[in-house]
Each structure stands twice: as structure tokens, then as C-alpha cells.
Amino acid sequence: MKKIGWRWLAGLFCLLMSSLLIGSFVPEIRAASYPDRTITLVVPYAPGGVTDLGARALAEAMERHLKQPVVVVNKPGGGTTIGGNAVVTSKPDGYTLGFFPTSASLPEVFTYFYEAPYSSKDLKPICRILAPVLAVTVKEDAPWNSLKDLVEFARKNPGTKMGTHGKSTLGYLVMTTVGKAEKVSFADVPFAGDSKIVPAILGGHVPFGTPAFPSIKPLLDAKKVKVLALCIEKRADFAREIPTVVELGYKLAFISYLGVFGPKGTPDEVVKKIDEVVRKISEEQDFRSKINGMGTQLNYEDTASFEKSLVRYRENLQTFFKEEGLVK
Structure with a gap:
């Protein structure tokens, strides 16, 4: 009886350890097979604008690389925070991403103008890809x-x-x-x-x-x-003859951007895969020509660099709005 009891306990222990080990590898297994279904790319504006067109060009290119559909979904309103919140409240698995400007990705900076049910801490920056040009x-x-x-x-x-x-x-x-x-x-x-x-x-x-x-x-x-x-840092590829305000000696608190974001908790391997795909897309001549034809500047920045830029932009914008009296 004692031998049977010990064998039973040993078997149960092995079973539990196997379950724990397999469970710990499940996220990595899922990340390795990512993506295996449709990805949604949320745009916080109505269809037809520069952001929407840029998102659709990126989605089309991502489909070629990822071999899965990438569908653009427009969720305008709330000063872009309706779209932002749709991503924040989604499952952090890489299947709901945002194509966001500053207002959607750093909402706590704009509290004088609108309230958001989330902050930048609820988002995972993946990469910057475009710079809208004013x-x-x-x-x-x-x-x-x-x-x-x-x-x-x-x-x-x-x-x-x-x-x-x-x-x-x-x-x-x-x-x-x-x-x-x-x-x-x-x-x-x-x-x-x-x-x-x-x-x-x-x-x-x-x-x-x-x-x-x-x-x-x-x-x-x-x-x-x-x-x-x-109103950008470097001369635009599509308008080389026009100087930029930065080139003329004016230091700006931030440069407008459009970046890819996921909800907080998106697996690192998924983030890495998306970032790498977008980097490759940014180097493709067909994509570059399409973006330049829209009058938008290509401005790729990887995850680590983009995160640092966002911290700097948030601090600079908070200082600017405070000096302007545009804080609550």
C-alpha cells in the first residue's frame, strides 16, 4: 500500500510539474505561431483622411508579410480616444492594434481639451512609421x-x-x-x-x-x-525644396507622428515580430513611393527608440501646455 501511495504521489507530482511547464511555454508557443488569424488595425478617425490612408497602405503591406488579413477599422470620436480605448480594452494578443497619433497615444497630456478613460501607460508602443506634414x-x-x-x-x-x-x-x-x-x-x-x-x-x-x-x-x-x-524635422522626400521649421533653428516640443500600438501586456515576441515587419515595409520602395504620394513623411522608429521619444514628447508637451495655461 505504501509503495502504491508513493507511486501515486510521484505520478501526481510529475503531472502537476508537466502542466506548469507546458503552461509557462503557452505564450511563447502562441507568439511563435502569430499571426494565425485576422488582425484589426484601429484608426481613431473617419475614413478618407491622411491617417486612414496611411493605415490602409500599411495594412496592405503587412498582409503580404504576415500572410493573414489586416483589416482597418475606423473608430472616430472623443478626440481620438474612442479608438484608443478600443485598443486598450482589447485582449493583449496582437490581434487588435492601433494606428495612433499623439492625441490617442498620450491622452493624459490633453486633459484640458478632453478626458480619456485611459492613459499612455495602458498602451504598448510598437513602432513609429509616419509623420503627418503640416x-x-x-x-x-x-x-x-x-x-x-x-x-x-x-x-x-x-x-x-x-x-x-x-x-x-x-x-x-x-x-x-x-x-x-x-x-x-x-x-x-x-x-x-x-x-x-x-x-x-x-x-x-x-x-x-x-x-x-x-x-x-x-x-x-x-x-x-x-x-x-x-512642420517636421528633416526635409520631406516629396518636397526637397521646402525648408523645415527645425532646420530654420526652432526647437519643437514634439514632432507629429503616426505609430503602431497594442494594449499593455502584448507579448514581447509579438511586439518584436510586428516591429520587424514594419521596419522591412518602411524600406520597400513601393511603400515609400505610395506614402510620399500622399504627402506624408516616412519616419520609422523601432520599439525602444519610439518609447524614449514618447517619454520626451509627453514631458515637453506637459511643459508647453502648462506655460500656455492649457491645463486643468
């Missing part, structure tokens, strides 16, 4: 041919009006930064999108504005507007 734009017959010319005009005309997407956006941050550096003042006139900013510039309602480059590209080609500077 353009400091004036009418073709405007007397300014450079950002310096515009600054000198503002020096003589305090409160020069500028058309932006609002105080929570890059255009406002860029021109406020320029104003502080040059000790000149601009008066912000917020508009609900490029479809409002561009006609205001053309109609002379505001001397200049900061619309997205794709919205003014046809007008630039038709010589109806001039672009004095682009």
Missing part, C-alpha cells in the same frame, strides 16, 4: 517668401492672425514656439479642418495657416499658394 502656407501673391519674412511682418504687426486646427495641435505649437523664440505674437484662429483653413487663406481672412501638406499640394502645383516651411 505646412506654413500663404497665398501666392503674399509679400513673404520665407518664414523669416513672415516673422518680420508679425514683428511690425502684433497679433497677426494664423489659421490652425486648434490649440491642442502641432500647428499651434509650432507657431507659438516660433513666436516665443522671435518675441512676436500671433493670434490663433481655430478652424474645423483643412477644408476650412485653406479657403480662409485663399480668401485673405487669415494671412497664413498650417494646413496638412496634402490639402494644399494641388494649389502649390497650380501656383496659388506658397509654403514657407514644413
Whole structure:
């Protein structure tokens, strides 16, 4: 009886240890087989905009590499936090990802403008891939041919009006930064999108504005507007002749980005696989040409570097909004 009892206990112990060992390897096994079904890529805007088009181009390329469907799902609203929350509350298995701008990925910075049910700590940054490009734009017959010319005009005309997407956006941050550096003042006139900013510039309602480059590209080609500077770090591949505000000597709190995110807890092996796939895609000429054709800058950054950039951007934006009195 004693021998049978010991054998039974030994067998039970082995069974339990085997279960524990197998259980500990299950996440790695799942990660190794990832993906084995459809991936959802959440875009926090309505269909048709630059972010949506960029996401669809990336999804198409990811499908080729991963051999599984990658479906773009638009979840607009809440200052982009509805889409953000959809990813945060999803299972952290790599099958629900977000294609997010700053507002969706660092929502705690924008509490003056909207409340979010999550923070950046609830997301796992995977990589940066694109940089939306805003353009400091004036009418073709405007007397300014450079950002310096515009600054000198503002020096003589305090409160020069500028058309932006609002105080929570890059255009406002860029021109406020320029104003502080040059000790000149601009008066912000917020508009609900490029479809409002561009006609205001053309109609002379505001001397200049900061619309997205794709919205003014046809007008630039038709010589109806001039672009004095682009709101990015390095010259755009599709507009090598136009300087950037950083190149002109202005240090920005952050550079607008579009990155891939998963919910907190996404397995490291899955993160690594997605990051590696996006890196390869960013080097493909077909993808690069497609993105440049949209008037958007390719700006890949791997997981580790992107995480560091996000920490810096969060700190810089919090400081900027505090100085502007845009905090609760």
C-alpha cells in the first residue's frame, strides 16, 4: 500500500510539474505561431483622411508579410480616444492594434481639451512609421517668401492672425514656439479642418495657416499658394525644396507622428515580430513611393527608440501646455 501511495504521489507530482511547464511555454508557443488569424488595425478617425490612408497602405503591406488579413477599422470620436480605448480594452494578443497619433497615444497630456478613460501607460508602443506634414502656407501673391519674412511682418504687426486646427495641435505649437523664440505674437484662429483653413487663406481672412501638406499640394502645383516651411524635422522626400521649421533653428516640443500600438501586456515576441515587419515595409520602395504620394513623411522608429521619444514628447508637451495655461 505504501509503495502504491508513493507511486501515486510521484505520478501526481510529475503531472502537476508537466502542466506548469507546458503552461509557462503557452505564450511563447502562441507568439511563435502569430499571426494565425485576422488582425484589426484601429484608426481613431473617419475614413478618407491622411491617417486612414496611411493605415490602409500599411495594412496592405503587412498582409503580404504576415500572410493573414489586416483589416482597418475606423473608430472616430472623443478626440481620438474612442479608438484608443478600443485598443486598450482589447485582449493583449496582437490581434487588435492601433494606428495612433499623439492625441490617442498620450491622452493624459490633453486633459484640458478632453478626458480619456485611459492613459499612455495602458498602451504598448510598437513602432513609429509616419509623420503627418503640416505646412506654413500663404497665398501666392503674399509679400513673404520665407518664414523669416513672415516673422518680420508679425514683428511690425502684433497679433497677426494664423489659421490652425486648434490649440491642442502641432500647428499651434509650432507657431507659438516660433513666436516665443522671435518675441512676436500671433493670434490663433481655430478652424474645423483643412477644408476650412485653406479657403480662409485663399480668401485673405487669415494671412497664413498650417494646413496638412496634402490639402494644399494641388494649389502649390497650380501656383496659388506658397509654403514657407514644413512642420517636421528633416526635409520631406516629396518636397526637397521646402525648408523645415527645425532646420530654420526652432526647437519643437514634439514632432507629429503616426505609430503602431497594442494594449499593455502584448507579448514581447509579438511586439518584436510586428516591429520587424514594419521596419522591412518602411524600406520597400513601393511603400515609400505610395506614402510620399500622399504627402506624408516616412519616419520609422523601432520599439525602444519610439518609447524614449514618447517619454520626451509627453514631458515637453506637459511643459508647453502648462506655460500656455492649457491645463486643468
